[in-house]
Amino acid sequence: MLSKLTKTKAPTSTDFSDSYYVASQWELVRRKFKRHKLARVGIIVLALFYTIAIFAGFFSLSDYQKRDVDHVTMPPQNLHFFDEQGKFHLRPFVCNYIYTLNMDTLERMFEEDTSNCYDIQFLVHTHPYKFWGIFETDLHLIGVESPGYYFPFGTDEFGRDLFSRNVYASRISLSIGFVGVILSFFLGSIIGGISGYFGGAIDMVIQRIIEFIISIPSIPLWIALAAALPHDWSSVEVYFGITIVLATVGWTTLARTVRGKFLELREADFVMAAKISNMSDFHIIIKHLLPSFASYLIVILTLSIPGMILGETALSFLEIGIRPPAVSWGVLLQDAQNIRSLALHPWLFIPAIYVIVTVLAFNFIGDGLRDAADPYKQ
């Protein structure tokens, strides 16, 4: 669908050089995918997000759990290139903020203290953190020397740096989709495979079960299952609990596709040939059937990751998903639940932008892959 939007161009004469005819199927898919512009944008965005998530400590500006009582619900700090005299600085700088209490509304009013400014430093040694839990370091990509500070996304009600919290939150939010999808992949391909390959009564029963699961409204079901996770579980246990909850619904779509493909290919000549050669059922499934529609599986998996990410965000937002002190985008959005505080501090909504951009990127890539994997599409 989207390929039409981005206008995949018709193959020119150079495309049909010898290399086109000898290229493997995957090579053809790769070439077609490269022509899909939005999908490429998606790849770049996700590569950036995942790099930041993997090296969260290196990219964070402050300790994401540190509470700073002097900077509670501070708005995002401005980055300056021009000083008060209008002189241009190649190295940007930020100024510290001072606050006054508005006695009428009891609100904190933050103001920039232009006499108290600090340059942004690159590859700077500031707060210490544990790199992948292995060794201690204090090297960061950017930072400001103490007593200066830089909160590009502002702070929350405890004065914690929202930028660094977002960076750490992306670890859970971005990985939960993958873990959930891997789980649904196993469930879906095994159950769908059994259903499609054997057919008959087994197929009937499995299909009815799938139809039933699809007809249960997913969010109430997720809420019910997530509420069942024991309160005394550790963050890691809750994390896997949530992925299992998400996968209980997620595997069904995959199982349906796998079944459909199995039914279609079961009658194919190469399967018949394999059967006559006395190959075992299991062997035929693994060796011949699965590889022949692997590209479809990849497309469906890519397109189901955003659903998982949104599911986690929704559950955490309702306070029955990931639990603080662990942070995910949904946990950060809990602060935006109170609409009055959101109206006063709109920067609390920044995590939502991350969620939307991530989901869009996955959808673009999925669409690009779908078009690329379709052999009948030029």
Add this chain to the structure above:
Amino acid sequence: MHKYLLQRLGYLIILLWVTTIVTFIVIELPPGDYVSTLVSRLEGTGHTISEETRQQIQKEFGLDKPVHIRYIKWVEQITNGNLGYSFDWKRPVKELIGQRLTLTITIALLSTIVTYAIAIPIGIYSATHQYSLGDYIFTTWGFIGLAIPNFMLALVLLFIGLRYFGVNLSGLYSKEFMDAPWSIAKLLDLAKHLPIPVFVVATGGSAGLIRVLRATLLDELEKQYVITARSKGLPSAKVLFKYPVRICLNPLISNLAWLFPHLISGGAITAIVLGLPTAGPMMLRALITQDTYLAGSILLFLTILTLLGTVISDVLLVVVDPRIRMERSSS
């Protein structure tokens, strides 16, 4: 046709029975029961409860019996129209959920209508005006509509309302009508508040439908019979609406089967954010306080609603499409 309907009905009854089992399992999953939640909450506020009182409460609610007995008792009660008693609200479940379910159904039905009302014209326009500015705008909108979860859209609308217009858009009634009996004025007030949740819930669903309709119609428009009709000199509106559009309505109807659970599910979370008095928020609270019968009844009814939606879409498909009618009646 009648045979098919009967078959479908029999299948529905089996599904309903499975639903009660699944619901019961889901409800029984959380460790502990209402009494233990109650006790820990009371202890949190400094009260102590003797083992005797504890057992007494447990007996009172029938929580001391084994699981299968409780299940049978629960199903027995439901078939008698008795949905049990809410521990938390201290009122029969039936009284509590009646009005809330009506509102849930109202919102779901309205959203379904709005979803189709948005999706069908836009889908047709996008397909017939491929690569036009309008098509690009709608396609982009569709993508974003799919990417924004319902609850975020609800939050954004609340935010815009409060920040730029100074009005609070949450809730379904204004304050003065909250506990008022039903009247014309209250109905009008409800009508004023309904568009926001309906719009929020309909956006995500219509985004998906637009994509489906656009793709199928584009495929259909390339077919020979359309070219033939056009070359015969048929007016273009007639060419479009007489055949291709009608064929493309098929996937839209079969989509109803997933759209309805989707709308109920999206409606639940939107209602929580908007603070609507529908079934979703009540269910969330009931699950957290382990108010078994209340949560169970709500989950049960939401599932039944979606099952009915599936049956309706199946039957509609048979009515609309002669090919499916032939196939089903012959089997």
